[in-house]
Amino acid sequence: MNKRRLGLLTGTHAVNDLYQGLVPALLPFMVLERGYSYTAVSGLMLAATGLSSVVQPLVGLYADRHPRSWLVPTGFLVAALGVVLAGLSHSYLLTWIAIALCGLGIAAYHPPATVAARAAGGASQKAMSVFSVGGTIGASFAPMLAAAVVGGAGLAHSYLLGLPALAMGAVWLLSNAGRGSASGAASGSAGNAGAALLKPHNDWRAFGWLVATIVCWSIPYVTVLSMLSLRITRDLHGTGFQGAAALTGFTASGAAGVLLGGWLGDRIGRIGTIRAGYLFALPSLAGLVLAPSAGWALGCTALLGMSMFLPFAAQVTLAQDYLPRNPATASGITLGLALSVGGLVSPLLGMLSDARGLGVTFSAVLCVLAAATGLALRLRNRAAQAVVQMAGASGSLGSAQ
Known part of the structure; x- marks a missing residue:
């Protein structure tokens, strides 16, 4: 088990899912400041969760065939960009598009990051559970972060919400943690190919x-x-x-x-x-x-x-x-x-x-x-x-x- 790399990947998962949690956390502030109806709020949730979950299997298919370590930082950076643009946009259509962009970033992150975490954790189920809980912990901090940044100063200060992603992106580049994810994906694919021979x-x-x-x-x-x-x-x-x-x-x-x-x-x-x-x-x-x-x-x-x-x-x-x-x-x-x-x-x-x-x-x-x-x-x-x-x-x- 590569604990150092697993810890880094868990940190990226926390940051990525922080932005997944910021979408519902920002909705009450959008209702108060922009007067959105419940139907409008639900439409934004559709943009964030529906599109992300539908696209995620397609990204996984691409990541299996063409392993790309850069998908990990690109995913949470695009998610952060979507949240920032949603807070700064004044039109509902632009806000919807920005939140959809956030969902696409989240979809791009999960498949390659999960493969990398599996390679770092080896056969340990505990390692995968730690990686998974990292995302949940990140999402749990989203409401408090939204209240601290947007609650007093308004949605105009949403640009500050992009700082965690920028910091984690810098850490990712400095650590060069993307090495080995391609080999991990390749070995995983080879294992799956060998297993498929039995066709249970x-x-x-x-x-x-x-x-x-x-x-x-x-x-x-x-x-x-x-x-x-x-x-x-x-x-x-x-x-x-x-x-x-x-x-x-x-x-x-x-x-x-x-x-x-x-x-x-x-x-x-x-x-x-x-x-x-x-x-x-x-x-x-x-x-x-x-x-x-x-x-x-x-x-x-x-x-x-x-x-x-x-x-x-x-x-x-x-x-x-x-x-x-x-x-x-x-x-x-x-x-x-x-x-x-x-x-x-x-x-x-x-x-x-x-x-x-x-x-x-x-x-x-x-x-x-x-x-x-x-x-x-x-x-x-x-x-x-x-x-x-x-x-x-x-x-x-x-x-x-």
């Missing part, structure tokens, strides 16, 4: 149920991410600081949920972890819907973030075991689809919020989460025997050679 059976039906579960998970997730601050400040008469704190609590508890989910998965199994996450998330979201005060909502939000992310790692590995012949495809669909579907539906939920209020919208997504819980309860485990056999056969081929 894909369980597309079980994978379809898992995808349906994740789709129903993504809608409440994106809705809470984009509407939580407005729910706290407008419906529950909380302060702007409480609205930002709620977003921070949601993302920070999500990071804790990822780590806790990995620990639980080793002890009670993947299916038990997935079911526990959904079963705990349901009353947490219900508490947010019925919250009588901002303080009550803050507590429910923290529990909701942890519960929703308990199944995160387990769902990815389960998807790969459902499709052992196409593990990259399984990962791309589960990770990319999760945010894209929620982003595509968010404008409709924004229209519902404009017409009936945020309380009705949160009640609607509670029903969607209940459907996700029902789907999660019918998921069944699939042993990783095919994957183990693939790895063993690949090793045998290497020994024979």
Whole structure:
């Protein structure tokens, strides 16, 4: 394990996802300063999450065939540029385009950075979890950074939000950490090619149920991410600081949920972890819907973030075991689809919020989460025997050679 390089990549992940978190964190300030409606806000979330998640598998396809280490810094620098331009733009169309640019930068970052992190971490699952949590921690600081930079001085000072990306870009260049990512990608591709020789059976039906579960998970997730601050400040008469704190609590508890989910998965199994996450998330979201005060909502939000992310790692590995012949495809669909579907539906939920209020919208997504819980309860485990056999056969081929 190359701890130094893994630490650098974790830092870039934190900076990259900082900008992913800044998009929803800036939305309340845009509503106050520019008078955007809930529908307009949801359209911006569509630009940020929907396009990014759809483009990400295409970038991954390119990165697999043509490894390019420069995609890592380019990704988070383009994401930062999009956030800065969105804050400085006065037209809604230009703001939408800028946020879409941010989403494209985020999409360009993740595939090559994940390959590089896997090469740096070797066979360690802990290394990959640390890299993943780095992104969640970065996103958790976004609301506070937005409040500190934009809260007092207005969106005109959004250019200051680009400083973390510039600093990390300089660190990346000085460390020359991009060396070896191409070789790591090449060796990974060779391993996958050797493994494909066995062609184990894909369980597309079980994978379809898992995808349906994740789709129903993504809608409440994106809705809470984009509407939580407005729910706290407008419906529950909380302060702007409480609205930002709620977003921070949601993302920070999500990071804790990822780590806790990995620990639980080793002890009670993947299916038990997935079911526990959904079963705990349901009353947490219900508490947010019925919250009588901002303080009550803050507590429910923290529990909701942890519960929703308990199944995160387990769902990815389960998807790969459902499709052992196409593990990259399984990962791309589960990770990319999760945010894209929620982003595509968010404008409709924004229209519902404009017409009936945020309380009705949160009640609607509670029903969607209940459907996700029902789907999660019918998921069944699939042993990783095919994957183990693939790895063993690949090793045998290497020994024979």
